[in-house]
Amino acid sequence: MTAIPGAAALRARRTRTRSLASTGTDGARFWLAAGPALAVFAVFTIVPMASVVYYSFTDYSGFVGVPKFVGLDNYARIFSGDKHILGALGHTLVYSFFYVVVQIAIAFLLAVLLERAIRGAAFYRAAFFLPVVISSVAVAYTWSFMYDPNSGTINGVLRGLGLGSLAHDWLGDYNLALLSVIVVDLWRNIGYSIVIFIAGLGTIPAEVVEAARIDGAGPIAMLRRITIPLMTPTFGLVTVLAVNGALRAFDTVYLMTGGGPGNQTELYMTLAFDKAFSNRQFGLSSAMSILVVLVLIPVAILQSRLGRDDRPARRSRRVVAGVR
């Protein structure tokens, strides 16, 4: 760098004109244009978020009284093996397994099938995607009806098929409630994952597929050797989104079961919410929230990295080289 004498001077000049622009001509107008957005965002997002951080170190009840500083007590309590918190964590883990692993497997399979369908593709895609846009209130109540033990659709169908012995109180049964909730959220979200997979499939270069076909690759080999390796970034993106969704899962449990029966569907986020609003332990609830944010930040960074990844092109070159 020092070999080019003019470069440093050039760089210095450029930074000078830049800083001049910021303080001189741009200054006032810049703040006039960006100010309103910054102000609203600061007051209604940054300040509340910052106070969650602060309250996580206090014993604040959330509504009355003066918060007392308690250091890391709230965090210690989360890790102390509180049965309630451990239970919610366990349910969130089970939920995450289905929401991440099972969802991705099904979504990928459906995306591959959908890509091959020439006729009706638009209809199928719409059908898969429709649940994504419906409000969680509508989803929760429709499924509450379907799960109803007496007049619900699911038990009705089972009885109609002569399988009445399989009829259950889907949301009231201790062993089934969590799975029932998971099914709803899988139904709700799978279309989203499918859409991302379809977009990922679209980035696979036609030459690669063609080359593999000429070399006599069957559908399974094609999937294993071409599609899946080339889709690694897409798998990453879908995984990150699913982990994000699983850790933040809230709506369906809140609206359908309220965490019941007997805390069997209590998830981490619904518990954090209950701690604050029902148990008046806002300090503890804040600490729980901060922990989720700490996990979500790297997830979010990964998400933005994977989103603008240009690797598919490079990868495909490597795979092509491997095939030949």
Place this chain on the structure above:
Amino acid sequence: MTAATVPMGTPYRARRWLRALKRLPLQLVLLAVSLLMLGPVVVMVGTSLKSNKEVLVNPIGLPRNPTLENYATSWVQGNFATLFANSIFLTVVSMAIATLLAALAAYAIARATSRVASWVYVVLAIGIFLPMQLALIPQFRLILTLGLFNSYVGVILVYVASCIPFGVFLMTAFMRQVPAEIVEAAVLDGCGYFTMFRRIFLPLARPAIVTFWILQGVQIWNDYLTPLLLMTDPGRRTLTTGVIAFKQQYLAQWGNIMAGVVIMSLPILVLFVFAQRYFIRGLYAGSVK
């Protein structure tokens, strides 16, 4: 992919048949899964067309005596006219303000060259990653302190703040692509700072704005938690909180409840049918933010 496996000598028509036959299992699987996915929506609509009594005796079949009675009673009992007005008002006003503020900020960031501007961008864009339901209680307290509890203003401000990060992100990306020559030519013609925003940058960002409205507008329309916590006055209920209250009142009158749910979902369903392309593109854009 079928061409290679069908013997070359086969006549054209037969080959086409063979190909269609080979695709049959694929189509059947996709059709079955699609029907499974549409099932709950069919149940929702079908149940809303049955009387509450028929739901009990005929929970799974198609309605025997389809009736719109549930819609009439739910509409009146649930005060849906008010709920609709409130939801439309909150969504449109929040989105309009958020669009204006986010577009202005994006414009300022796109045109500035200073380091301060890139910091402003980072600060605003970070909001995309913050799970906002975590800040609900401090927001709730803030709204109380400001005396905005039970007022539309509080909810609108919370919505605007939650939409700004993604709006700035989307629109900055668009506005940065405006060629420098256009800006220079406009400056030479005596075009002022804010005139240039209105005349050049805002119109050019239209595709980003459409995506923004679809993504965040649907989110606001579907949101229940914010109005549930910030507005307890029954007269200010939105479609979502209104339907929640309606369900609590009607417990197991499923015909009526489903009619309410259909009424609530109808605008989104209609929008989805006509703007499916934008939905899918928009939500994809949202995933790779």
